[in-house]
Amino acid sequence: MSALFILIGVSIVVAGSFLAAFLWSVKNGQYDDDYTPSVRMLFEDKIPAETITTTEIKIQNK
Amino acid sequence: MQVEKFYYDNKTVKNFAYATILWGVVGMLAGLWVSLQLIFPSLNITQYGSFGRLRPLHTNAVIFAFVGNGIFMGVYYSLQRLCKARMFSDKLSAIHFWGWQLIIVAAAITLPMGITTSKEYAELEWPIDIAITVMWVVFGWNMFGTILKRREKHLYVAIWFYIATFVTVAVLHIVNSFELPVTLFKSYSWYAGVQDALVQWWYGHNAVAFFLTTPYLGLMYYFMPKAANRPVYSYKLSIIHFWALIFLYIWAGPHHLLYTALPNWAQSLGVVFSVMLIFPSWGGMINGLLTLRGAWDRVRDDVILKFMVVAVTAYGMATFEGPMLSLKSVNAVAHFTDWIIAHVHVGALGWNGMLTFGILYWLIPRIFNTNLYSKKLANNHFWLGTLGIIFYAVPMYWAGFTQSSMWKQFTEAGQLKYAFLETVTYMKPFYAMRSLGGTLYLVGVLFMVYNIYKTVRAGKLVANEAAEAAPLQKEYVKHAGEHWHRVIERRPVQLMIFSLIVILIGGAIEMIPTFLIKSNIPTISSVKPYTPLELQGRDIYVREGCYTCHSQMVRPFRSETERYGEYSKAGEFVYDHPFQWGSKRTGPDLAREGTGNLKKSDGWHFRHLREPSSMSEGSIMPAYSFMLEQNLDTSTTVAKINAMRTLGVPYEKGYENIANRELMTQAKEISMLLNNDSIRISPNKEVIALISYLQRLGTDISKNANAQK
Numbered sequence: 001m002s003a004l005f006i007l008i009g010v011s012i013v014v015a016g017s018f019l020a021a022f023l024w025s026v027k028n029g030q031y032d033d034d035y036t037p038s039v040r041m042l043f044e045d046k047i048p049a050e051t052i053t054t055t056e057i058k059i060q061n062k
Numbered sequence: 063m064q065v066e067k068f069y070y071d072n073k074t075v076k077n078f079a080y081a082t083i084l085w086g087v088v089g090m091l092a093g094l095w096v097s098l099q100l101i102f103p104s105l106n107i108t109q110y111g112s113f114g115r116l117r118p119l120h121t122n123a124v125i126f127a128f129v130g131n132g133i134f135m136g137v138y139y140s141l142q143r144l145c146k147a148r149m150f151s152d153k154l155s156a157i158h159f160w161g162w163q164l165i166i167v168a169a170a171i172t173l174p175m176g177i178t179t180s181k182e183y184a185e186l187e188w189p190i191d192i193a194i195t196v197m198w199v200v201f202g203w204n205m206f207g208t209i210l211k212r213r214e215k216h217l218y219v220a221i222w223f224y225i226a227t228f229v230t231v232a233v234l235h236i237v238n239s240f241e242l243p244v245t246l247f248k249s250y251s252w253y254a255g256v257q258d259a260l261v262q263w264w265y266g267h268n269a270v271a272f273f274l275t276t277p278y279l280g281l282m283y284y285f286m287p288k289a290a291n292r293p294v295y296s297y298k299l300s301i302i303h304f305w306a307l308i309f310l311y312i313w314a315g316p317h318h319l320l321y322t323a324l325p326n327w328a329q330s331l332g333v334v335f336s337v338m339l340i341f342p343s344w345g346g347m348i349n350g351l352l353t354l355r356g357a358w359d360r361v362r363d364d365v366i367l368k369f370m371v372v373a374v375t376a377y378g379m380a381t382f383e384g385p386m387l388s389l390k391s392v393n394a395v396a397h398f399t400d401w402i403i404a405h406v407h408v409g410a411l412g413w414n415g416m417l418t419f420g421i422l423y424w425l426i427p428r429i430f431n432t433n434l435y436s437k438k439l440a441n442n443h444f445w446l447g448t449l450g451i452i453f454y455a456v457p458m459y460w461a462g463f464t465q466s467s468m469w470k471q472f473t474e475a476g477q478l479k480y481a482f483l484e485t486v487t488y489m490k491p492f493y494a495m496r497s498l499g500g501t502l503y504l505v506g507v508l509f510m511v512y513n514i515y516k517t518v519r520a521g522k523l524v525a526n527e528a529a530e531a532a533p534l535q536k537e538y539v540k541h542a543g544e545h546w547h548r549v550i551e552r553r554p555v556q557l558m559i560f561s562l563i564v565i566l567i568g569g570a571i572e573m574i575p576t577f578l579i580k581s582n583i584p585t586i587s588s589v590k591p592y593t594p595l596e597l598q599g600r601d602i603y604v605r606e607g608c609y610t611c612h613s614q615m616v617r618p619f620r621s622e623t624e625r626y627g628e629y630s631k632a633g634e635f636v637y638d639h640p641f642q643w644g645s646k647r648t649g650p651d652l653a654r655e656g657t658g659n660l661k662k663s664d665g666w667h668f669r670h671l672r673e674p675s676s677m678s679e680g681s682i683m684p685a686y687s688f689m690l691e692q693n694l695d696t697s698t699t700v701a702k703i704n705a706m707r708t709l710g711v712p713y714e715k716g717y718e719n720i721a722n723r724e725l726m727t728q729a730k731e732i733s734m735l736l737n738n739d740s741i742r743i744s745p746n747k748e749v750i751a752l753i754s755y756l757q758r759l760g761t762d763i764s765k766n767a768n769a770q771k
Contacts, residue, residue: 003257004328006237007264011312015231018226018308030217031301037216038293038300041144041284044529 066213067161067531069526070142072429074155076523078135079422081163083511085131089123089503090559096120097497101490106684110174113684114607116218118185119173124410125168125183125273132418133277137224140284141208144218146531147260150207154200161197165190177247180640181262182239183269188249191239198235202228213531218299223280226308230272237266244705245698254708255635256323259643263318264664269486271311279346282374285421289366303345310339318755319398320644321617323632336388343381365440369420372448376412380405384672398613398647400463406453411451411503419443426514432521437487439513443506450503454496470621478624482650487680560711586633589702589762591711592697594725599755602748603642606686613644614653627654627760634763637711649683664732665739667753689749696722728754
């Protein structure tokens with residue numbers, strides 16, 4: 001049943017990477033504020049509609 | 063700080079939205095069609111339209127085409143706005159979109175042709191598997207690129223769900239798709255038997271978790287607050303349940319293999335984690351529903367919220383049922399029955415479907431700068447969809463309980479009360495009701511197609527939506543003369559994720575072949591490799607998707623050993639690349655088809671394959687008369703024997719050279735036997751190979767039992 005150990009190994013690696021991501025996010029201060037992100041995501045600064053073509057964007061990005 | 067002006071890319075969002083709708087209709091139509099085939103077997107028109115080939119088409123279309131495009135639609139819309147940045151690269155967006163559609167088209171062509179690996183929800187053959195990997199990397203590249211150039215420091219919880227989806231699906235796909243190519247369109251799974259089953263269901267369960275659940279939770283956390291215009295109930299809860307969910311999910315896979323030959327401790331581990339999963343799952347459901355606290359009156363008027371409420375409720379029901387189904391005693395009843403079909407459709411139709419529709423109704427008018435054409439039509443869609451789910455799920459639950467009880471029912475004299483066929487014909491009314499439910503649901507979707515068509519016609523796509531935000535302050539200042547790799551090294555998380563994937567591919571390539579083959583030394587001496595004819599027959603069994611209706615796994619219950627014979631042992635499957643345990647018994651188990659009182663004559667099999675109802679009255683199995691016409695392709699025999707040997711099957715060196723001769727000898731024997739039964743058939747027809755395989759099933763073990771006596 002060596003497949004079992006491969007799967008457990010792979011799963012631990014995945015879980016470990018998530019753990020590292022979690023530690024990073026805490027250290028990075030991602031969760032220092034655990035309320036306003038939920039409100040801020042609701043605001044979309046509406047900018048008066050204007051038409052711009054994709055080619056213009058390509059030029060802008062250059 | 064200078065505010066920057068930039069533009070959101072709505073064109074890619076629109077493309078994915080259209081693809082979601084198109085493939086949704088196609089996938090559901092395929093589902094309705096295969097459900098009708100279970101009532102009217104005559105609807106199995108030609109080999110390309112038989113149930114065994116179309117059911118994988120249905121599941122793949124719904125999961126990877128409908129939900130897949132739905133994920134990308136939602137991610138491309140929400141990620142840009144949450145990061146206050148345009149997608150990283152328009153080119154990558156286009157490649158991702160068209161590449162994914164090409165993969166879907168390739169699936170739609172190859173699956174009806176019988177090109178399949180037979181691993182559920184991973185049926186696509188190896189060239190397409192590679193294409194999926196490439197497209198997935200393109201998606202990840204585009205997503206992480208966007209995250210890196212974001213103008214908002216905080217990563218909103220939805221983004222975390224997207225990241226988890228990307229990472230885990232990449233790993234799952236790579237590990238489960240380990241296969242040895244035989245020809246351009248045929249490969250053998252690198253794993254055999256029990257191991258293959260374990261890897262497959264580790265994948266299968268996590269595909270549900272990380273393709274159908276986590277990305278959709280991310281979408282819920284973005285679109286539900288948006289639609290309700292109020293913050294999520296508890297942001298804290300969303301963070302906690304995210305981390306809890308992803309840490310628990312990857313361990314629950316073995317609950318798909320309860321009572322099988324999998325070691326008991328692995329089964330128990332799977333059960334424990336499955337039961338624990340209810341907490342993070344319900345955390346998400348409660349968070350979603352309570353977002354509407356104090357605003358429930360709006361649900362009465364707002365059809366989008368209605369869709370979302372039903373979606374989240376369905377999620378709650380399915381994630382309550384999941385842990386229950388993973389309890390061994392419940393699983394003993396539910397496994398192999400239509401109960402599971404009901405369970406997955408509450409998830410797919412309820413959670414994924416209804417959330418997708420809600421998002422579409424919210425998003426399309428916005429990117430087209432107009433209003434929804436008709437709220438009334440959307441309301442009708444909502445009710446048709448909801449009723450459709452009920453009409454689908456209730457009969458299937460009923461069918462599941464009933465059929466399982468009938469399978470397990472003994473007479474007072476201690477004999478099985480029902481023949482298998484009786485339990486099948488009893489299911490027909492339930493299947494008919496299910497088709498009605500599916501039709502309602504599909505009609506609702508067609509309402510949506512019309513509604514969205516009219517909406518799109520009335521508006522004009524805002525392909526590039528203007529937005530403004532201040533850039534993030536750079537935390538790092540480049541120093542003079544630094545090397546190019548400093549750029550990567552400053553990003554530990556991204557570096558880690560990508561290196562993880564690279565390591566996995568490398569490690570897997572190195573480890574799996576040697577590691578697994580060594581452990582495949584048979585533990586039961588009487589278990590022998592398949593003869594060339596049986597191997598070819600087995601590949602026909604795989605090609606036709608027989609596993610979609612027939613299991614090959616006798617569980618250790620008296621009701622099963624009485625019906626099918628000795629329960630299945632791990633050692634019996636060591637040469638099975640891929641395993642064929644199946645997950646559903648629409649037809650009887652075939653693990654012991656060639657032995658004991660299940661043994662039938664070659665003539666019986668021949669007539670049964672030609673016209674199943676001629677041997678089993680009321681059978682709903684498709685007819686396989688085309689196998690009487692089609693010649694067996696023996697040009698692949700050498701390559702197949704060689705491939706099997708590479709995988710550790712002990713064919714002697716040089717056997718491939720005499721394999722086709724042996725194949726012909728065995729085929730002629732069967733043809734002679736059939737001739738004695740007044741059936742004239744040339745030995746080079748496909749049906750002969752399939753019969754040889756069916757007659758082989760289970761015989762190794764019974765030889766052993768006879769020898770011991």
